[in-house]
Amino acid sequence: MSFHKLIRKFFISLVLCLVLTPLARYISPETVLAGNKVYLAYLPLSLMIALLFIFGRAAVAPLVIGSTLVFSQILKVPLIPLISFVACLLLPLFLACLIARYYLGARWRFAITNRGIGVRIFWLGFFAPFSIKIAMYLCGLFINYPPSLSPFFGESSQIYQVIDLLNMIAAAMIFTMLFYYPLRMVLNLHYARAFWRRCVLRYLAPQRRLSSFTWLTTWVCFLVLLCSSYKTTLIAGYLVPLIFILFTLGIRHMGPRLIALLWGISAWLLLTYNDGFLQGVNTGFTLAFTLSVIISFTVCMLYMTMIFHKNEWMKRVYRLQAMTDPLTQLPNLRALEEHFKCFPTGTLCCLRMSNLEFLSRHYGLMMRIHCKREITQQLKPWLNEGEQVFQLPGCELLIFLQGNEAQARLNHMVDLLNNKKIRWHNSMLEIEYGASYCLANDDFDELHRTLGQLSYLAEQACSVKQVLSLNTEVEAVSDETTERVLLLHKVKHALTLDDEKSLQLYAQPIVDRDGKGYKEILTRLFFNGEMITPDRFIPIIAEFNLSVRFDMLVMSKLITHLREHETDSLCAQFSVNLMPFTLMQKDIAQQIVTLFAQNKVPTSAVIIEVTEEQAFSNSETSVQNITLLRDNGFKIAIDDFGTGYANYERLKRMQADVIKIDGCFIKDIASNSLDLMIVKSISDLANAKGLCVVAEFVETPEQRTILLDLGVQYLQGYLLGRPEPLQDPDPAYSQQTAL
Numbered sequence: 001m002s003f004h005k006l007i008r009k010f011f012i013s014l015v016l017c018l019v020l021t022p023l024a025r026y027i028s029p030e031t032v033l034a035g036n037k038v039y040l041a042y043l044p045l046s047l048m049i050a051l052l053f054i055f056g057r058a059a060v061a062p063l064v065i066g067s068t069l070v071f072s073q074i075l076k077v078p079l080i081p082l083i084s085f086v087a088c089l090l091l092p093l094f095l096a097c098l099i100a101r102y103y104l105g106a107r108w109r110f111a112i113t114n115r116g117i118g119v120r121i122f123w124l125g126f127f128a129p130f131s132i133k134i135a136m137y138l139c140g141l142f143i144n145y146p147p148s149l150s151p152f153f154g155e156s157s158q159i160y161q162v163i164d165l166l167n168m169i170a171a172a173m174i175f176t177m178l179f180y181y182p183l184r185m186v187l188n189l190h191y192a193r194a195f196w197r198r199c200v201l202r203y204l205a206p207q208r209r210l211s212s213f214t215w216l217t218t219w220v221c222f223l224v225l226l227c228s229s230y231k232t233t234l235i236a237g238y239l240v241p242l243i244f245i246l247f248t249l250g251i252r253h254m255g256p257r258l259i260a261l262l263w264g265i266s267a268w269l270l271l272t273y274n275d276g277f278l279q280g281v282n283t284g285f286t287l288a289f290t291l292s293v294i295i296s297f298t299v300c301m302l303y304m305t306m307i308f309h310k311n312e313w314m315k316r317v318y319r320l321q322a323m324t325d326p327l328t329q330l331p332n333l334r335a336l337e338e339h340f341k342c343f344p345t346g347t348l349c350c351l352r353m354s355n356l357e358f359l360s361r362h363y364g365l366m367m368r369i370h371c372k373r374e375i376t377q378q379l380k381p382w383l384n385e386g387e388q389v390f391q392l393p394g395c396e397l398l399i400f401l402q403g404n405e406a407q408a409r410l411n412h413m414v415d416l417l418n419n420k421k422i423r424w425h426n427s428m429l430e431i432e433y434g435a436s437y438c439l440a441n442d443d444f445d446e447l448h449r450t451l452g453q454l455s456y457l458a459e460q461a462c463s464v465k466q467v468l469s470l471n472t473e474v475e476a477v478s479d480e481t482t483e484r485v486l487l488l489h490k491v492k493h494a495l496t497l498d499d500e501k502s503l504q505l506y507a508q509p510i511v512d513r514d515g516k517g518y519k520e521i522l523t524r525l526f527f528n529g530e531m532i533t534p535d536r537f538i539p540i541i542a543e544f545n546l547s548v549r550f551d552m553l554v555m556s557k558l559i560t561h562l563r564e565h566e567t568d569s570l571c572a573q574f575s576v577n578l579m580p581f582t583l584m585q586k587d588i589a590q591q592i593v594t595l596f597a598q599n600k601v602p603t604s605a606v607i608i609e610v611t612e613e614q615a616f617s618n619s620e621t622s623v624q625n626i627t628l629l630r631d632n633g634f635k636i637a638i639d640d641f642g643t644g645y646a647n648y649e650r651l652k653r654m655q656a657d658v659i660k661i662d663g664c665f666i667k668d669i670a671s672n673s674l675d676l677m678i679v680k681s682i683s684d685l686a687n688a689k690g691l692c693v694v695a696e697f698v699e700t701p702e703q704r705t706i707l708l709d710l711g712v713q714y715l716q717g718y719l720l721g722r723p724e725p726l727q728d729p730d731p732a733y734s735q736q737t738a739l
Contacts, residue, residue, distance in 0.1 A: 009058035013051050016183065017059075017066030020047050022074065024179070028171075029271035033284055036151045038163055040271040040291065043178075045089065045132075045171040049124060050179035052097055053109045054187070063090055077146055084139045085149070092131030096123040112180070113256035117306055121173065121299060129168035133161070159284035166291040170267070174298050178264040181257065199258045208253070215253050219246060223266060227273035243270070244297050248304070256305040263301060267294060328372045330391035337447070339400060340440075343386045347406035349399040349437040350454035351375075351414070354462035356395040359429060367424050371431065372397060374422050382413055396455060401437075410437055411467050434462030438470035490527040491537050495549055502526055505557055506723040507574065510694055510716040513708050518607070520716065521576040522723045523554055538579075547579035548588065555592060561726060562601045575607035575637055575658075580622075583610065589625035593632045603633035607658060611639050630655065637694070641682065659686050661712070663697030670702045676710070683711040 024043035031038060048067075051059045067086045075082065100123045101108045104116040112120060140153030150156075152164060185192035203212045222243055243266060250259055323335035331339070353371065360368040375397060376389045383389070383401075390398040401409060414433050421428040436457035438450060453470055461468040494502040504524050511517035525532040541550050558576060567573070582588055596603050608629055630636050637658035661679055669675045679695070686693045695707045698717030707715060 006058055009055045010062055013055045013059040014062035014066050016051060017062050018070060021070045033160060036156060038160060039167045041167050041171045041175055043171055043175055045168055046175040047179050048093055049172055049176045050183060053112060053180055054183060056109055060094060081143055081145050084143055088132055088135040088139055092128050092135060096128040099123050113260050114306055117302055125169060125173035129165060129172055132168055133165045159288060162288050166288060169295055170291055173295060174267050175264050177260045181261050199255045203254060211253050215250050222246060223269055227269050247301055251305050251308050256309055259305050325391040327369050328391050330376060331388060332391050336390050339388060346440060347401045347437050348440040349401060349410050349435055350458040351397045351399055351433060351435045352458035352462055353395045354432045354434055356431060363424060370424060371422050406437060410435055414467055432462060434458050436461055436468045436470055488540050490532060491525060491540050494525040494527055495546060495553060503553060505726040507726045508723040509721040510714050511720050512714050517714055518572045519574050521558055521574050547581040548585055551578050551582045559595060559599045559601050562605055563599050570602060570604050572607050572635060573605045575609050577609045580611060583622045583625045586621055589628040607635045607637050609637045609639045612641060658692045658694060660694040660696055666695050666697045666703060669706055680710045687711055
């Protein structure tokens, strides 16, 4: 701090101390107890703390000088009692400030209602008043004070000393804000404007205006009623606690600074105009209890206010993080939706870096992140108010533009970017750009569909043109990008509806040479009467992580059918597939076992079909789920055997009950000797291990004869029966079989 500033602060704080200390003493709430005047809040102490908060160490000397001069005129006592009185007030206060600075650092005087509030409450709100009172008591043992001061220095009852201590705690903790905020606003107009903008104006916004006005009106009415001279037990005994409830509710509507200031005003009015407030209860013990309650509520209110507004701040931070991509630190699509609320119309532009994917494979992911940040920085000077760049996955950025010249501006941006290079370490990267754009509005239902179309069109723009307009080429783009989106919508709709029409189970027979066997459960989805076949919906389910919902829905419908068509047979009646992602979910096997147990359906009635990839994968979760299903009575079938991970070594150690030979080895078995040899070897080894063998895609009598001669026990295909809606089981398939 410069010498000039120090001198300036010295004189300002000295003038304030000389002028305001008599005023603070004059307006200090007081009452009479056992013939002696007792303060309910000694406000000169509040002023001293406020000046230390505002001026720091520059206020130490002015407080000593100013307090000595003021109290010498007010108290008119000899020099030694005067010096001891001032020392009792100031020395503990200075010590408490030093300790607070030690714990909180150089900025201990700032944000006094937020950071470090616990330290300030303890050292300045409790330690300093206790130390002042102890110092006064000790001085009273050795120094003779005039009758007007002697009660404060120990020559009074114990309850008087307790009330005197509580009044200093109240002055330090509650009423410091009555001086601190007004003085800061008078001394610094910038602070006054900031206080108005941050602590008052924000609560007068249209969305908060009604609640703030209601609270303030109720607050004024309560104070007028409680501070009136109308004496009644109703006011003194029942209405006072309501002011606490009112301020507890006000925590949600007012900031910590404003609530502390309003509470200081309220407490001062209640203690000053206390005829109705203390009617019939103006006794020593009651006063001590009342002050204790006010102090306790103040501590709770300060902490609740800090916690609530810290939570609000954390919500704003989390909200900002939710709208920011964690890697590029750019606004994401959620931020785009919020942006649309402020700017409902504009032009969406998709900027694609066509070779960024290739470059990132060579230079790494951080290069891609660096490029996106660098491109965003290059674009910012060309953006107007309300225009912004948003992060898109992959090698694209989204630009929101306004105005009628969006196309020309986008062309200009792409041209300039194509002529710039981006430095990455010691390399200069040449990025190739293409872009697409379309007029957009705040229709969020169409937003993601539009983004998909823009992405496709931007990819085409990189190879044919620099900039393409979706509004002029929407038909060509829609055919490419909307089919999968519409199909996803249909699939999710079918899986959401819990009825018999949206998801239907079909069954295809799997039989031995005698026509006995079981059926495989197949699924068909329906949307508004349109059938969606597995070759269309299975890829969608796998891609968009809907497999668990799909498999559990199929399993539930199958269990319902088995419960409604209960038989005495313990043999398998149906087989059902589980998708790979389903088996990778922890505890999915236990859920299936529990579902069967709850419906009292034997697990032996169902064969679980899994793929080679699942059966032989290194996924510990998949293996554990398959093992748990087998241990609980389910038979396990390996579907599409021979096309992926299978080999003889794995077949030798495989823990399964059934293998299903893939149809690619079956369809040409009559004309291809190699297929015949493969099927024979698989069948021989499986039979040696005691496994049942099922051949898929059997469509001709010749195939049936060959497969049965090779030792294949069960056949499946259009020759044996096409998939039919699941109905009452055919008696032919209910007979005892080997499964």
